[in-house]
Amino acid sequence: MKLLPSQATAPKGRMPIAAALRSGQLLAAVAALVIAGAVLVAYQLLEIRQALADGARVQAAIVADSVTAPLMFGDRESAQETLRAFRYAQGLKAVGIYDQDGRRFAEFSYPDSRLPLTLQAALGERDGGIVVKDTVRYRGNVVGHTVLHVGTDRLRGAMLRYVGLLVVASLGAMLVVATLGRTTRARVAAAERKLDYMAHTDHVTQLPNRHATYARLEGALEEAGVAGTQVALLLVDLDNFKTVNDTAGHAAGDELLKKVAAALSGAVRTSDLVGRIGGDEFAIIVAPVPGRASAVAIADKVTQALRHPFAVEGGEFFATASVGVCLYPDDATTMSELVSSADTALYHAKQSGRNRLAEFVPAMTAATQRRAALERELRRAIDGGQLAVHYQPQFDCASGALLGVEALVRWRHPEHGPISPAEFIPIAEESGLIVELGSWVLRHACAEVAQWQRAGGPALTLAVNMSARQLREPGFIEDVTRALASSGLAPGRLELELTESVLMEDVAGALAFMQSVRALGVRLAIDDFGTGYSSLAYLQTFPINQLKVDRSFVQLLPQRGETIIHAVLALARGFGLTVVAEGVEEPRQLEWLREAGCDVVQGYLLGMPMAADAFRERFLEPATA
Ligand SMILES: Nc1nc2c(ncn2[C@@H]2O[C@@H]3COP(=O)(O)O[C@H]4[C@@H](O)[C@H](n5cnc6c(=O)[nH]c(N)nc65)O[C@@H]4COP(=O)(O)O[C@H]3[C@H]2O)c(=O)[nH]1
Incomplete structure (x- = not known):
């Protein structure tokens, strides 16, 4: 199934950002509008009430100024006439004049809002409305009082209109916010989908990552x-x-x-x-x-x-x-x-x-764990002095003279003891450690063999194994040059051994590499010859010096394997190459090879791979003694 990234990833219980934004914004906007509306309404209520009270006070003062004479002369009719002017006053419920003793003198009121008979009662009576009073004076003496009772119906009406206006304005504002918000949310949601896709999709193949x-x-x-x-x-x-x-x-x-x-x-x-x-x-x-x-x-x-x-x-x-x-x-x-x-x-x-x-x-697990552990430890072994080079002698088949050595790396693990190269070389190849390891072997062996010669030993040929990875390593030719220069070993004394399969993996690359090696004057040999699938045509093209017959053929001698080795020897002669037979374990194998005209022999019969000291003691010290 092609995993839809959005499906694969929406974490359980988490609200997507866009949705969270949407509900959060809405709640915040509503809360802000409710609070602002309540504050405005309360403020407006106080303002209007104050304005009504101020207006009533002005009217009470006007009445007080105009009823002095009627009060002083007890002219109720004139006073009543003055008050009649209030029939046009909006919101007024009653207006009354009280004499200096607080008794009602005259009034104008609507039937359901009659003023009480005494000033004291009139001032106490509010009925939710506004009651204001003024004093009527003549030359500083109190001659009466005016009382105005204003209803709050207008106040209610004004407030209702105001609240209505506020609600319409708020809804309009919310509509604008909602429209803008929808656009923003759409953009956020699109960005979110894109991020989600990118976080969960491999950009090269478009498969889930x-x-x-x-x-x-x-x-x-x-x-x-x-x-x-x-x-x-x-x-x-x-x-x-x-x-x-x-x-x-x-x-x-x-x-x-x-x-x-x-x-x-x-x-x-x-x-x-x-x-x-x-x-x-x-x-x-x-x-x-x-x-x-x-x-x-x-x-x-x-x-x-x-x-x-x-x-x-x-x-x-x-x-x-x-x-x-x-x-x-x-x-x-x-x-x-x-x-x-x-x-x-x-x-x-x-x-x-x-x-x-x-x-x-299940049996695979233990083997894999060991491999992983060996890879880890091999890294440390290279720098930690756990590696050594052992040397196996190679002899002239006809005369028995010592001609050279093959360098074979050894790893002595501090806990597990010696570990076979057959186990750790493939690990080194796969992990790439072979580059470092191979260059260490090269430097070390060149230095040791050159030193033997300087100490009076014979000039020996040093054969060093090479893996495919080293062949592809751009700095390898410089490694060889440096190893030769620092050791003083003559280039013609070094021989690099490559297996058939390494050569056939990338023929063009191998050819270019071999030409660079030969340009240095270093020799080349094909190792394990006969086990791979080299095309004979390539033998002509590759600038090699020697073929190494695999020990699996040598060990069949003398009863079997003869045909193959005869063929290899003939082939080598045809191409002008020398032949080394490796894995010689029995005298009759050696005898057969000598008679067949093999050039060089190597094997346990003639000498095991051994540490440098042991090699020097056995093969070199008699010569230098
Ligand atoms: N049965 C038998 N065996 C004999 C006889 N004579 C020699 N041998 C063994 O045959 C192997 C020869 O090395 P190889 O074919 O290059 O095979 C080597 C080579 O491919 C690799 N190797 C060893 N050292 C290095 C190195 O420094 N670099 C690289 N790249 N590979 C190495 O590990 C392989 C195994 O190395 P070793 O265990 O040292 O095994 C060595 C040697 O000990 C004999 O008469 N009978």
Whole structure:
């Protein structure tokens, strides 16, 4: 299944930013409007009430000024006439005049708002309205009082209009805010979707990235745990992706990855998930899977899908893959265990030759752990003085004279004791440590062999093994030059041994490398000859000096293997090369080789690989004594 990044990633229980923003903004806007509205309404209420009271006070004062005479002369009619002018006054409920003793003298009022008979009662009576009083004086003496009673109906009406206006204004403002907010939110949501996509998608292949793939695996395991079903995890590692990147460039590498992603997606069902979890590593999750046989069948389909060449800019490339298969819950019960077991199976698939698939079996774990530990410790061993070079003598087959030595690296682990090069050299090759290790062996052996000669020993040829990785290392030729210069060993005394498979991996590269080596005057030999698949035509092209017949042929002698060795010897003579037979363990093998005309011999019969001191003692000191 192509994982939709948004699906894969929306974390449970978390509100997306846009939604949170939307509800938060709305609440804040409503709260702000309610508070501001309440403050404005309260303020307006006080203002209007104050204005009504002020107006009533002015009117009371006017009445007081105009009723002095009627009061003094007891002219109720004139007073009444004066008050009648208030029939047009808006909001007024009653206006009255009281004499100096506080008795009602005259009044104008509406029927339901009659003023009481006494001033005291009139001042006490408010009925929610506003009551104001003024004093009527004549030459400083109080002659009466005026009282005005103003209703608050107008106040209510004004407030209702004001609140209505406020609500309309607020709704308008909210509409504007909502329109602007919708645009902002749409932008935020789009940015959020983009971020989410980028965070969970591999930008080269557009497949779910490592994070999204493992999130999906976690979900699949949870579901399988509940439903009681099985999940298969397939880890797919491209075999030679680095070479494509190195030789054709990163653009071609990216294009190849895209095509591989499409091929993988095409090889599985749409309900399965394909993700890219590393540079050249993909993961396939099949959930649910009926059983182990189905998982292996899918893995097989995946390797088949990558068996054809892919056309990318810069040529056609093979992107064969190794696949590790692991099943939940049979092989692992947790996600990390499942991933690590699938990784172990992948490692074993690679070990057993590329373009393979391997199912996880528990026995794999111990071997892989040891390998990982050895890789870690080998790094320390190179600088930590745990390595040594041992020397195995090589002799002239006819005369028996010592001609040279082969340098063979040894690792004495502080806890595990000696570890075989057959175990740690492949680890060093895979991890790239071989570059550092090989250059240490080269420097060390050149210095030691040159020193023997300076001490009076014979001029020996030094054979040093080389791995494919060193051949591709740009600084290797400088390493050789430096080792020769610092040791003083003559270039013609150094011989680099390359295996057939190393040469055939990249013929053009190997040829260029060999020409640079030969230009230094250093010799070249093909190691383990006969075990690879060298085309004889290349023997003519490669500037080599010597063939080393593999010990598996020598050990068949004298009853079997004769034909092959005769053929090798004839071939070498034809091309002007010398032949070394390695692995000579028995006198009759030596005898046979001598009679057949082999040039050089090496093997336990003639001398085991030994430490420098032991070698000097046995082979050099008699000569220098
Ligand atoms: N059965 C038998 N074996 C014999 C006899 N004579 C020699 N041998 C063994 O055969 C191997 C010869 O080395 P190789 O084919 O280059 O194979 C080497 C070589 O490929 C690699 N190697 C060792 N040292 C280095 C090194 O410094 N650099 C690199 N790149 N590879 C190395 O490790 C391989 C194994 O090395 P060793 O364990 O030292 O094993 C050595 C040596 O001890 C014999 O008569 N009988």
